[in-house]
Amino acid sequence: MDGDGLAANPLQMQPEVPPRRRPKRRQGGSGRPFPKGMSGNPMGKRPGTRNRATIIAEEMLDSATRPLLREAVDDAQGGDGVMKRFCISRILPPRRDRPVRFALPRIKSAADLNTALEAVTAAVANGELTIREAWEFSQTIDNFVRVIDASEFARQLERLEAAAARLTAQPRESDDADEP
Numbered sequence: 001m002d003g004d005g006l007a008a009n010p011l012q013m014q015p016e017v018p019p020r021r022r023p024k025r026r027q028g029g030s031g032r033p034f035p036k037g038m039s040g041n042p043m044g045k046r047p048g049t050r051n052r053a054t055i056i057a058e059e060m061l062d063s064a065t066r067p068l069l070r071e072a073v074d075d076a077q078g079g080d081g082v083m084k085r086f087c088i089s090r091i092l093p094p095r096r097d098r099p100v101r102f103a104l105p106r107i108k109s110a111a112d113l114n115t116a117l118e119a120v121t122a123a124v125a126n127g128e129l130t131i132r133e134a135w136e137f138s139q140t141i142d143n144f145v146r147v148i149d150a151s152e153f154a155r156q157l158e159r160l161e162a163a164a165a166r167l168t169a170q171p172r173e174s175d176d177a178d179e180p
Contacts, residue, residue, distance in 0.1 A: 100133050107144045110152075116141050 076083040102123055105116050120137045123129040129137070 100129065102129060102133075102137070104137065104140075107141070110145070110148050113141060113145060113148075116144075 072083055072087060076087045103119075105112065105119050107113060107116055117138065120129065120134050120141070124131060124134045
C-alpha cells in the first residue's frame, strides 16, 4: 500500500480530459431558428383555431352520438336516476344571471341606504328576488356605502386642511401686527 493507505483502482480512474468547450450557438442556427424575441409566427394563431386532438375527438364522438344519446335516454326512462339528472341538465342548463327587474330606491346619501336595504329585503320576502339576487344587490349597496364614506372622508379632510391653513396664517398676521 501507498503512503496514505488508499489505493486507486486504475480501472475506475478516468483519464483527465480537458472540459469540452461548447461552440456558441448562432441565432438562427439549429435549435433556435429565430432570433431571440422574434417568433416564427408573430401574429400568433388565428382566433378560433382549434386543437387537432380536440377536432379528432369531436369527429369520433359525432359518429357515435346518436346511439349514445338513444342509450342515455333509454336508461333515463328506465329509471336510472343519474341518467335522468344528466339528461335534464342537458335539456335545461344551469340558470345563469338574468336581467332583474327591480326598482332599487335612489341612493344619494348614507340616510338612503337603510331604505334601499329594506326594499331588497321586502322583495325577497315577496318572492320578487332570490336570495342570491338580493345578496348581489346588497353588494351593490355596500359599494355605495364605500363611495359615500370615501367622499365624506375627502370632504372632512379638505375642511381640516382649510382650517389648519387658516390657523397657521392667523399667527403670522398677528406677528406682523406686533412688529410696527
